[in-house]
Amino acid sequence: MPLSTVVSLVMLQVVLPALFIAWLARARPTGRSLWLVQALGVGVFLAFVLAVGNAAWTSVYLSGALLIGHAAALVVSFRRTPALWWPIRPGKGLGPIVFIGTHLLLVLLFGPLCVLAFRGYAAPENPVPLVFPLRHGVYHVGQGGNHPLINYHNVSTTQRYALDVTRLNALGLRAAGLYPERLDRYAIFGDTLYSPCSGVVDTARSDLPDLTPPDRDRAHPPGNHVVLDCDGVTVYLAHLMQGSVRVATGDSVAAGTPLGRVGNSGNTTEPHLHLHAERDGAGVPITFGGRFLVRNSLVWSR
Ligand SMILES: [Zn+2]
Known part of the structure; x- marks a missing residue:
């Protein structure tokens, strides 16, 4: 396997999910709808990485750590979010558009792939x-x-x-x-x-x-x-x-x-x-x- 493949594997399975989780942990959503968009985006991407990636290349313990990190980031950012669903001021300039766009894109890109991968988990008849x-x-x-x-x-x-x-x-x-x-x-x-x-x-x-x-x-x-x-x-x-x-x-x-x-x-x-x-x-x-x-x-x- 060429070095470039190994590097992209580590990027996809470790660096990117960790960055998205860190973004979630540090986020200050101005309302619960925005929190939900981010939680879904990161969750779907992580589900894709954990289902389709090969955990034995980057350690199954690391996969577990990403799951725990995601759960912790969800709690931390939710507790910081104002208790209203629709924010009065979502933020300034292009910020909210980039934020919402990135996370919706994650859901739209990786959601269907997750559905396909998880369908492959079902045992066919008469094994x-x-x-x-x-x-x-x-x-x-x-x-x-x-x-x-x-x-x-x-x-x-x-x-x-x-x-x-x-x-x-x-x-x-x-x-x-x-x-x-x-x-x-x-x-x-x-x-x-x-x-x-x-x-x-x-x-x-x-x-x-x-x-x-x-x-x-x-x-x-x-x-x-x-x-x-x-x-x-x-x-x-x-x-x-x-x-x-x-x-x-x-x-x-x-x-x-x-x-x-x-x-x-x-x-x-x-x-x-x-x-x-x-x-x-x-x-x-x-x-x-x-x-x-x-x-x-x-x-x-x-
Ligand atoms: Zn084989």
């Missing part, structure tokens, strides 16, 4: 229940859900409900650093992968190298992988560590059987687990303990 395949801490869903805004796989027929999973370190980040080259800086690298269902191994591959981010192997999209046939549902687990796969075609596995380790092989941007399920060549929704996971879902698993 396949699986067992979460990792057990080493707190996991974060980078791609997941039923809308392309929160899951880039969603446009694909077979991978429509695919998940990309990383693990969080003590700072609530998926890696030590923004986009490090060293694989062991990614918390999930080397994590033991357990079978998410009982079935038979259809395919297993383990000979491809673990790549240095941002290198990708586009000729072998899944990299080292295991494909399981679980009661008519085909489950794909991809981007595993070279030499780590310990099952072979034809092996029977129970849910919880160790299969290999998470790596960085194939067409991948960084160490993560890719998981999806298909039935008759079409992607099927999956749940873990009844949960339909979406972007920024957290899973505590030991």
